[in-house]
Amino acid sequence: MFDLSSVDLLDVFTRQLRLCKLRSDEHVVVLAEPDSRGDYVAAAFGAAKACGAHVIAATVPGGTPAPMPSTHTGAGPGLTSVLNDTTAQDLLKSADLVVDLTREGFIHAPVQQEILRAGTRILFVCDAPEVLIRNLPKEEDKAEVLRGVELLRRSSRMRVRSAAGTDLTIQLSGSRPEFQCGFADDPGRWDHWPSTMVLCWPELSDGQIVLAPGDILLPFKEYVREPVTLQIAGGRIEKVGGGADADLLTTFFEDSGDTWARSLSHLGWGLMRTADWFATAMYGKDELMGMDARAFAGNFLWSTGPHPVLGRESYAHLDIAMRGCSVAVDGTEVVVDGRLVDDARPTDG
Ligand SMILES: [Fe+2]
Structure with missing residues (x-):
């Protein structure tokens, strides 16, 4: 009808x-x-x-x-x-x-x-109709994410830190920077409506990620309730510590029986200013894929499992969206305390 x-x-x-x-x-x-x-x-x-x-x-x-x-x-x-x-x-x-x-x-x-x-x-x-309508992309979104891609291409290192304790260093060499802008206008291009994000596929990253309450675990579409500490070495999650949420992740890795379940996949930051962090809480799980969480402006999004650049085929794909992180690409801050730096500028180091 x-x-x-x-x-x-x-x-x-x-x-x-x-x-x-x-x-x-x-x-x-x-x-x-x-x-x-x-x-x-x-x-x-x-x-x-x-x-x-x-x-x-x-x-x-x-x-x-x-x-x-x-x-x-x-x-x-x-x-x-x-x-x-x-x-x-x-x-x-x-x-x-x-x-x-x-x-x-x-x-x-x-x-x-x-x-x-x-x-x-x-x-x-x-995603749900309201999510599509609210996040209908604008043509100029593509130029903005392309600036992020260019920054990644000419840089060698990304560093992500947070007040919760995250301190991860990512080697960008060979990491094939990419973007999503929410529409597919070039021949041979895949895109996802809605989305506005910059990402790459690094092989090596080291340090620790500390998930804070309110961060979002996908595909579970659940908010983190208590801190989770993940030790990362050579692009692989070596140790997971914390409470029930840490147990959930550990169980997922073990139950998947997947060689690459603990290996990091794509990571990057979101630029979708119309995204709603609460969408995950306000819809039924079957109504959403969760692009509000994945592309939220100023988030740090990282993932596990499949890695096309390294030829890793895997079904064990987690996307984890974090708020409150600072992301620096070589000397340029792109996200500070979970907020986009609109005119990314060099810093002292
Ligand atoms: Fe993903």
Whole structure:
């Protein structure tokens, strides 16, 4: 049924596809699984038509290769039905733009890289409608995150500290700095709506991370209740100390049986000023992937498990979003005490 909510979604999806620079001669595939939101499929389909583009809505069987339920975890393992079907892959490769409305997306599935190499751009969408609307990106967001990427590219070291006791040094050499800006406008680009963040894939980091109450553990979508101290050596979590939250993380690492569960994956900082730290508390877990937490302006986001730069395939993916950190890249502070430094400037050291 077409209703007032549908009007809002059609409007915001149309604005989003324009940010993706969708042209009238291009082909859009709206990819869904049976549990995808039908209103998003309709909105993406209608938005593509509003832009004058060709559009196909494709629904493939659900089912994940990951050993955990598809609850918008952010692990991005893809759907088995696509991973095993070259016809589905060929359809996606032949599209100019794929609007990925599956529950988990494909970001950590190697097949996605093949699709992107064909020049297809992919936009992944799975947070709640209000989250999408509130965090609709602006065109200028891309220039801002690119400045962060350039800073990482020309730098050798990132240091993260917090009053809670975090002091982590990250070696940036070979860390392939990247960004998310919430729209996919370049050929072969994947992006996630909503998101505004700068990240990289380092191999080596050393020191300690101390999670403070209020930090957010994903994919659990839970706030940390008591401090957790993680000792990091050579990019690997060697020791976890603390109370119940520390036990939760330790159990996750052990139960996963995954070689890379304790190894750090991407890390970086968020720049999404419209993000709401309380979204995690205000929605049901099935309604969110949690991009408000992951991309919150001035957060420090770090993760574990899959690492495409080092060829590590892993389903054991944690994203942990921290507030109150200071992030310095060589001599430039980009986040101080959890707040973005808008005009990042060199410091004394
Ligand atoms: Fe992640």
